[in-house]
Amino acid sequence: xxxxxxxxxxxxxxxxxxxxxxxxxxxxxxxxxxxxxxxxxxxxxxxxxxxxxxxxxxxxxxxxxxxxxxxxxxxxxxxxxxxxxxxxxxxxxxxxxxxxxxxxxxxxxxxxxxxxxxxxxxxxxxxxxxxxxxxxxxxxxxxxxxxxxxxxxxxxxxxxxxxxxxxxx
Numbered sequence: 696x697x698x699x700x701x702x703x704x705x706x707x708x709x710x711x712x713x714x715x716x717x718x719x720x721x722x723x724x725x726x727x728x729x730x731x732x733x734x735x736x737x738x739x740x741x742x743x744x745x746x747x748x749x750x751x752x753x754x755x756x757x758x759x760x761x762x763x764x765x766x767x768x769x770x771x772x773x774x775x776x777x778x779x780x781x782x783x784x785x786x787x788x789x790x791x792x793x794x795x796x797x798x799x800x801x802x803x804x805x806x807x808x809x810x811x812x813x814x815x816x817x818x819x820x821x822x823x824x825x826x827x828x829x830x831x832x833x834x835x836x837x838x839x840x841x842x843x844x845x846x847x848x849x850x851x852x853x854x855x856x857x858x859x860x861x862x863x864x
Contacts, residue, residue, distance in 0.1 A: 758856035766857050774861040776816040787831050791854035792861045794833045797845045808843040
């Protein structure tokens with residue numbers, strides 16, 4: 696859940712959510728039903744509904760919209776990377792859409808992975824992108840560099856938002 700930088704964050708643990716909802720409802724003039732109140736509390740905590748809260752699924756963190764917007768400037772209308780960003784943080788973010796378009800669990804020779812990378816960019820510098828993806832643990836390569844595979848890991852909220860935005864192009 697996002698909050699203003701000048702607001703104090705106060706963690707709240709509720710041992711009995713049903714009792715909490717009853718006590719909260721008692722203070723309202725026109726209270727919703729108990730089930731509606733549980734749903735409202737769950738939504739206020741960032742869950743889709745009460746069942747989502749009960750399932751123990753942690754809500755996905757919100758993406759930094761500004762960072763995603765800045766990253767989108769490095770891609771054209773077809774989702775191709777126009778230029779390799781200068782800032783390391785932006786480089787890492789812009790590599791995620793390329794990573795997402797590399798098939799998982801499939802080995803590639805250096806020439807094959809370079810061809811895939813070149814097809815995802817408007818410029819030709821597959822070697823730099825390949826190296827950076829290996830450094831960021833997005834690609835794995837054998838010691839001799841002859842075989843590359845995509846490393847399976849969960850992208851950040853910003854990376855997921857960027858991948859989704861480019862997928863809509």
